Amino acid sequence: MGDVVKMKKVLFLIPTLTGGGAEKVLVNLVNNINKEKYSITVMTLFNIGENIKYLNRDVEYKYFLQKRFRGNKYFFKFFSPSLLYKLIIKDEYEVVISYLAGPTTRIVAGCKNKNVKLINWVHNEFHSVKKLSTSYRSVNETIDCYNKYHSTVFVAETAKQAFEKILPEYNGSYKVLYNTVETGQIIKKSEEPVIDIIFNKNTINIISVGRFAKQKGYERLLEIINYLVTKDKLNIHLYLLGKGELEEKYKKIISTYNLSKHVTLLGYKDNPYKYVKKADLFVCSSYHEGFSTAVTEALIVGTPVISTRCSGMTELLGENDEYGIIVENDVESLYEGLKSLLKEKEELYKLKEVANKRGIYFNTESTVNKVEQFLGNL
Secondary structure: OOOOOOOOEEEEEOOOOOHHHHHHHHHHHHOOOOOOOOEEEEEEEOOOOOOOOHHOOOOOEEEEEOOOOOHHHHHHHOHHHHHHEEEEEEOOOEEEEEEEOOHHHHOOOOOOOOOEEEEEEEEEOOOOHHOOEEEEEEEOHHHHHHHHOOOOOOOHHHHHHHHHHHOOOOOOOOEEEOOOOOOHHHHHHHHOOOOOOOOOOOOOEEEEOOOOOOOHHHHHHHHOOOHHHEEEEEEEEEEEOOOOHHHHHHHHHHOOOOOOOOOOEOOOOOOHHHHHHHHOEEEEEEOOOOOOHHHHHHHHOOOEEEOOOOOOHHHOOOOOOOOOEEEOOOOHHHHHHHHHHHOHHHHHHHHHHHHHHOOOOOHHHHHHEEEHHHHHOO
16 A cells, blocks of 8 residues: 555635735635645635635635724734734644735744744735834834744745845745636636627727725826826726725716726626736736736736836736836836827737737646645745
């Protein structure tokens, strides 16, 4: 009889499984990890989020509290990391992963068992230790908690470099692992018909997918669309897919600029890929990203991309704009970049050809294999 391979017990802790990029990527990752090698549990602090239903049955799901409550950030800070770990994580695991920088990083750092490998996954680019420390009592506590980790994983090289600058005291190892996307599923879903709207073939249809929050830069994008329509007389239509706290503000901007014929807020969609595929251009107007899932998905379905310069974009679109256009992260640069691209139809066609090729590079199997190798070598 051959040796029985012992499964490694791994816990991923994340605040919620709402519709954000990191939450979606986590579901993609745990669903595709080899269950003969790894016993996977996903735990949330609050039992909320549309991504819960997408977890496969071979992934165990747990949660700490049923609902999120106001002031929870202060509630978690009130208790020590070790007490929180005892309260929240009841079972024994060989690897415990905080999958999002913030309260879960502080909680996992409270593990007292030296045999447990602690991993911290960072999805954003942090440029100040103060920003990194919002879930901690002090900067010293932040440093102390991070130094409890065996390794810190970054979703892009630029995110790692930024972290090294602001936290040189960190003594664990560093690893860059790209986000997992469901390539096959994305392509299949992108072929479904769009029946709720009609994309006008005589208009350049621009699209973006993301949370309606300040980070995504949609306020400045709406301002740019106004310029392109009124000043440059371009025949364009912007579709924004998502939801969030700034939705009413966006509606006011659309009304103020009289843009209702040029901008549509589509809300959250379970299948954004079919809309992205039918658009002529995907725009990422973000102030900052970790490694944009939405841009990765746009490339997979073959939609050209223009993005502001933020973490992960050179890895996605190339150092010299081989697979998409990267502009500096300000209103003027995004406006000029969009104007120039929208006036050059030939450039759009060229970008469409290379987008697909780049999408193949970030296929599911490749990214999951790298995570499994990382977990196996701990």
